[in-house]
Amino acid sequence: MPLSCDEAVLSDLLEDLSASQPPAPPDRYRAVRRRAFRRLWHQVATAGVALAVLAAGLTLMSSRPPAALARPAAAYASLPTTKGGYLGVYEAGGPRSYQPVAEFATAAGEQPNLIGDFTNYPEPFPRAFAESAHDHGAAPLVQIDPAGVSLSAIAAGAYDAQLRAYANSVRTFRHPVVIGFGHDMNGFWYSWGDTHVSPATFVAAWRRIVTVFRAQGAVNVTWLWTVADISGTEPLSAWWPGSRYVTWVGVDGSYDLPSDTFSSVFGTTIDQVRQFTRKPVLLSQAAVWPQVGQTVKILDLFHGMATYDTLGLVWFDIAQHSPGVQDPRIEDNQAAVYAFRLGVRDELSLVPVR
């Protein structure tokens, strides 16, 4: 059973509450600690409990507030959640060549700090792509698309071996990695999405993946739960895996019509997301099709991105080879380049991601 909106909100609230810092006054705290210590010591003496409990316990006690515990052999790199801190890009052939990204960077006037790649499932972690992104001061954003793969099989653990290998590769990379799984699942157009897979199955698969990664110590992953800017047959909250399984929320959207505005493209979806979670939002795939008037819409996009307090945007800079003019690349339109550069300059302040 997928969670209702209220249940998802509650889950998020509990997580938020449990992450709060303990405000206990020091004196009282010491008294309780002493009591706990005495109780523990009593157990050690009477039950013959070995020193390990004591050692482990002391580690815990001394780690107040409880945010300071270390997991063994884990990679810790994480990304700051700075509003307007990210500019990302998807390029055709991103993993194979940095050249298109360099051209985009020239046009945008900034080196992007996120570089996106769409991969199939199960494929190994695109390590060379990740290294290349890192060498250029960016974090890799890997969208894993489970095309034609059974999500219930993933949830049931049939892919655990591959996931462990993937997670180990990510962990040994050691730098921040953004990973999305089954993007646009609330849309009907993918085999892993709405009407093909139930929200409960999607959620179970997502949680399985995150759990396996954590067990492998791959905690350098920023989990990007990515939805499309549409209303599907299910409420968005039905697809929500829970706040402990998600780091950022991604919203994919594009200006398709001349009447589109930030509010109609991204705004309504962001409002829905904020009904059940406070996680930071990234415009994880943003495009403006040329026929709707790129220049004005690009300015609107950047303005909305800032107004809605998002992390930034990932530009979809890939020409579509379908009938009609479908080329959102800014490099092919000088006016779009100016608008984009203006947006980057005025609305973004990129954070270092190393």
Add this chain to the structure above:
Amino acid sequence: MADRERVAFEDFVLARGQALQRFGYLLTSDWALAEDLLQTALARTYPRWRRIDSDNPEAYVRKIMVNTWSSWWRRRWRSEVPTESLPDTAAGDEYGDVDRRQVVQAALDRLPRRQRAVIVLRYHQDLSEDQVAQLLGISTGTVKSQAAKALARLRTDGALDGYRATLLDGGA
């Protein structure tokens, strides 16, 4: 206990201790008590470490934590007189993060013990209704009804509304 098992136990405490302590906090609303609860559960777990299902020691520790907490509660209920009810938070306040947490915590504190356990296990620990039933030793139907009652109560208390208002006001 063999060294290998001792190391496994320490790894477990290091990896999961913080999460379990947070779980304890949601039950007790008190960091010191949460730590006390966890220590007690770990001390009881350690001698049985070898026999515990190695795939899921966390479930075992969690169960001891809930049972221990229940027994504390019973003890206190008999020996202590409850203090005055918690301060009511006026509706329409602008909640900051801290205020919101206080509202949620106060709402949790007002829940009956079993409802609170169901809520935390179901919505924070992400256990299924069946798993919660098994852990608490009650029927799945009871888990469902307790969760529904608790949710209704949290709605009435306005804990969920205040949170939404904060979000829509633009609090990221």
